[in-house]
Amino acid sequence: MALDKTIAVINELAKSSVLKNYAIAGAVAAAAYVQSVLTEDLDILIAVDNLATRPSGLLLLSPIEDALAAMGYTERSDVGVMVEDWPVQFIPVASDLDVESLQEAQDVRFDATPSFLARVLRPEHIVAKALTVGRFKDLDRIESFLDQRAVDLPRLQAVLSRHELLAPWKAFCLQAGRTDPLGAP
Amino acid sequence: MPTSYPDISDIIARKQAGRRAAAAKPFAEKVAELERLRARARALRKSQPVEAASVGDKNGLDS
Numbered sequence: 001m002a003l004d005k006t007i008a009v010i011n012e013l014a015k016s017s018v019l020k021n022y023a024i025a026g027a028v029a030a031a032a033y034v035q036s037v038l039t040e041d042l043d044i045l046i047a048v049d050n051l052a053t054r055p056s057g058l059l060l061l062s063p064i065e066d067a068l069a070a071m072g073y074t075e076r077s078d079v080g081v082m083v084e085d086w087p088v089q090f091i092p093v094a095s096d097l098d099v100e101s102l103q104e105a106q107d108v109r110f111d112a113t114p115s116f117l118a119r120v121l122r123p124e125h126i127v128a129k130a131l132t133v134g135r136f137k138d139l140d141r142i143e144s145f146l147d148q149r150a151v152d153l154p155r156l157q158a159v160l161s162r163h164e165l166l167a168p169w170k171a172f173c174l175q176a177g178r179t180d181p182l183g184a185p
Numbered sequence: 186m187p188t189s190y191p192d193i194s195d196i197i198a199r200k201q202a203g204r205r206a207a208a209a210k211p212f213a214e215k216v217a218e219l220e221r222l223r224a225r226a227r228a229l230r231k232s233q234p235v236e237a238a239s240v241g242d243k244n245g246l247d248s
Contacts, residue, residue, distance in 0.1 A: 111213035148208035
C-alpha cells in the first residue's frame with residue numbers, strides 16, 4: 001500500500017510546520033467514513049498561511065513544493081506532486097465553508113497504530129462541499145453519506161444553515177427523490 | 186393478465202447492509218480497497234486502445 005506512505009509524508013510536513021493547517025479532502029477523506037470509491041489523487045485542503053505571497057499578491061505553493069523536493073519528491077503529474085506513487089494536490093481554501101472545514105477537521109486513526117493519525121475533514125463538511133460542487137459524483141457522494149449513516153444530521157443542518165446551503169440541499173433531496181432527512185421547513 | 190414481479194426488497198436491504206458494513210471498516214482497510222480499485226482502473230486503461238484510454242483518463246475518477 002502506498003497511500004499510507006503518502007499520508008505519512010503529509011504528516012511529516014505538518015510536524016516540521018511546513019503545513020500549518022491542512023486536512024485531507026475529496027474521495028480519500030470520504031473513504032474515512034463511507035465505502036471507498038475510485039480516485040486517482042489525494043486532495044489536501046490547506047490554509048493560505050501555508051503559501052508564499054508575491055508582491056503582486058499571487059499565492060505560491062513553493063514552501064510546500066520546496067520541502068517535498070528536499071525529501072526527494074520532485075516529480076509532478078498533471079494534477080499535483082507525486083508522493084509515493086500518489087499525485088497530491090494542495091488546494092488553498094477558497095470559501096468560508098473551506099475555512100470552517102479546516103478549523104473543524106479531525107484526526108482519524110489510520111490503522112491499529114495509535115500514533116498514526118490522518119487529519120481529515122468532518123463528514124458534514126464533506127457533504128456540504130459536495131453540495132456546492134454539485135457534479136453527479138458529488139451528489140452520489142452525498143447519497144453514500146446518507147445511506148451509510150455516516151453523517152450527523154443535526155450537525156449537517158447547522159453547517160448548511162451557516163453557509164446558506166439549505167436551498168441547494170432541498171433541491172438535492174428533490175432531485176434524488178428522497179424525503180429531506182433534515183426535515184427542515 | 187398483469188405480469189407478476191418478484192419482491193426484491195430483501196435483496197436491496199442486503200445490498201444496503203453490505204454497503205454499511207463496508208463503510209464501517211477501518212480507514213486503512215478502505216484505503217487498501219481504494220488502492221485495489223486504482224490498480225484495476227490502471228490495468229483497464231492500459232488494455233484499451235490509446236484513443237479510448239485518453240478519453241477515459243479523467244472519466245469516472247473521483248476527487
